[in-house]
Amino acid sequence: MIEYIKGEIVELSPTRMVMECAGIGYELNISLSTYSAFNGKPEGRIYVYEVIREDAHLLFGFATKEERELFLLLTSVSGVGPNTARMILSSIPPVELVQVIASNNENVLKSVKGIGLKTAQRILVDLKNKVKLTGVATEPRGIPSEDIQEEAIAALLMLGFQKAASQKVVATICKNSPTLPVEQVIKSALRML
The missing domain is CATH 1.10.150.20 (5' to 3' exonuclease, C-terminal subdomain)
Structure with a gap:
């Protein structure tokens, strides 16, 4: 099993990351919390969980253990x-x-x-008895972007939402709160869809 991958962040979107390590590009499915932790960084270490199915080998990446x-x-x-x-x-x-x-x-x-x-x-x-109230701490950080709406809509489409509904909700959120970072736009959209 892979514990973590440390390398250069080649691609990063709110739902997906490609990290290059030793000349191999690993595609990782990520959450918005992980996206926030790596957004704007050229490299890093991501903790991995591998899902092996008959039709696919998937890697899920996480900013913290x-x-x-x-x-x-x-x-x-x-x-x-x-x-x-x-x-x-x-x-x-x-x-x-x-x-x-x-x-x-x-x-x-x-x-x-x-x-x-x-x-x-x-x-x-x-x-209820398995989670601990201490030890889990990740704070989202946003960075300004010219393509927040497009990135948010693309992330929602990758998560399985319909394009028209995603566009409408994202447009409404961005109109009401134009300074929100992309991860906050997506979180708000997830609650509205």
């Missing part, structure tokens, strides 16, 4: 796969997610696309 641990805990819940776990971590920052689980707040989990009442309750029941 704590975020990876939350991802693994989420995927241990019946009905929560890697993409759903990534969607949860993109919608709710790791620090907040730990508090949501510890406080048994199913409404916040239900606000994530693809999470219904039963899945939210299952996550809370299964993980």
Whole structure:
């Protein structure tokens, strides 16, 4: 198993990263929290979880070991796969997610696309005694960009949302809050879609 990859960040979008290490480019599926941690950096170290299926070998990347641990805990819940776990971590920052689980707040989990009442309750029941209120700390940081709307729409499309709905929501968010960084635009859009 791969523990982490350290190298040059060749490509970075809110849902995907390509990191080059020893001449090999690794494509990693990432959350918005991880995107925020690496945004603007030329290189770094990303913690990895590998998913091997019949039809694909996928790498999921995380800025911290704590975020990876939350991802693994989420995927241990019946009905929560890697993409759903990534969607949860993109919608709710790791620090907040730990508090949501510890406080048994199913409404916040239900606000994530693809999470219904039963899945939210299952996550809370299964993980209540497994999460720790300390140790998970990632703060999002945004940088100004001329293409925030396009980048946000592209990220939403990669997460499975329809183009027309994504464009409408992103346009509304950017009109109301033009100074928001792309990760905040995407988080707001995830709550509205």
